[in-house]
Amino acid sequence: xxxxxxxxxxxxxxxxxxxxxxxxxxxxxxxxxxxxxxxxxxxxxxxxxxxxxxxxxxxxxxxxxxxxxxxxxxxxxxxxxxxxxxxxxxxxxxxxxxxxxxxxxxxxxxxxxxxxxxxxxxxxxxxxxxxxxxxxxxxxxxxxxxxxxxxxxxxxxxxxxxxxxxxxxxxxxxxxxxxxxxxxxxxxxxxxxxxxxxxxxxxxxxxxxxxxxxxxxxxxxxxxxxxxxxxxxxxxxxxxxxxxxxxxxxxxxxxxxxxxxxxxxxxxxxxxxxxxxxx
Numbered sequence: 001x002x003x004x005x006x007x008x009x010x011x012x013x014x015x016x017x018x019x020x021x022x023x024x025x026x027x028x029x030x031x032x033x034x035x036x037x038x039x040x041x042x043x044x045x046x047x048x049x050x051x052x053x054x055x056x057x058x059x060x061x062x063x064x065x066x067x068x069x070x071x072x073x074x075x076x077x078x079x080x081x082x083x084x085x086x087x088x089x090x091x092x093x094x095x096x097x098x099x100x101x102x103x104x105x106x107x108x109x110x111x112x113x114x115x116x117x118x119x120x121x122x123x124x125x126x127x128x129x130x131x132x133x134x135x136x137x138x139x140x141x142x143x144x145x146x147x148x149x150x151x152x153x154x155x156x157x158x159x160x161x162x163x164x165x166x167x168x169x170x171x172x173x174x175x176x177x178x179x180x181x182x183x184x185x186x187x188x189x190x191x192x193x194x195x196x197x198x199x200x201x202x203x204x205x206x207x208x209x210x211x212x213x214x215x216x217x218x219x220x221x222x223x224x225x226x227x228x229x230x231x232x233x234x235x236x237x238x239x240x241x242x243x244x245x246x247x248x249x250x251x252x253x254x255x256x257x258x259x260x261x262x263x264x265x266x267x268x269x270x271x272x273x274x275x276x277x278x279x
Contacts, residue, residue: 031263038201050178058181058206117185133197139179
């Protein structure tokens with residue numbers, strides 16, 4: 001009997017990094033349900049867009065442990081909270097590399113400037129990047145984080161402080177969400193200089209486990225495993241392919257024929273079919 005696998009993308013990535021077949025393969029194909037609108041996680045609210053960018057290309061200061069909502073260190077190795085709960089000091093991870101692509105070559109590692117760029121663009125409507133590339137940041141503003149966060153300050157190259165206007169008990173969890181993905185300040189500056197600010201939404205650069213290669217709307221997205229990833233044990237495949245397949249029945253058929261190894265969002269009736277064909 002054929003073995004079929006249906007998982008949301010986060011579990012798909014877990015499969016890509018730990019399952020026996022993934023360790024032996026160089027490419028994993030994920031049957032995704034739709035084309036993403038773009039690749040800047042701060043601009044969207046749907047799982048389709050987050051799967052194609054935040055969960056593949058980017059990291060955040062904090063992150064959720066796989067399979068749950070417990071928070072663990074991400075680009076920040078630790079953080080201190082002031083006694084009044086209004087100040088969070090993040091100690092940033094050393095030696096983290098931004099992706100090298102055909103359109104960007106970083107000259108330095110991740111540091112505090114990237115955190116400032118990421119959050120100042122979300123907070124300040126007058127930010128130069130915001131003016132060059134209009135952005136709404138709906139998730140960020142819907143959660144009132146634009147009102148909660150008072151300021152973002154660089155203490156040194158690897159320390160930043162986020163000050164709040166009011167206590168937010170879920171603040172650390174909020175920073176682990178997709179919209180808080182950390183962007184490269186150096187890449188942003190390059191785009192502004194070239195007059196191509198909108199490319200941040202079409203040609204992403206992050207620090208995540210996969211490097212964006214190319215996107216063909218309604219067809220596929222291709223990524224390469226990030227060989228310089230700060231958690232090298234999490235990257236065990238050379239290539240990740242999103243095979244964009246809106247029809248759930250077609251996704252099921254692709255699983256059965258081996259055209260993709262992982263899929264998501266099955267029809268309820270298909271789950272029963274797949275359980276019967278599981279080996």
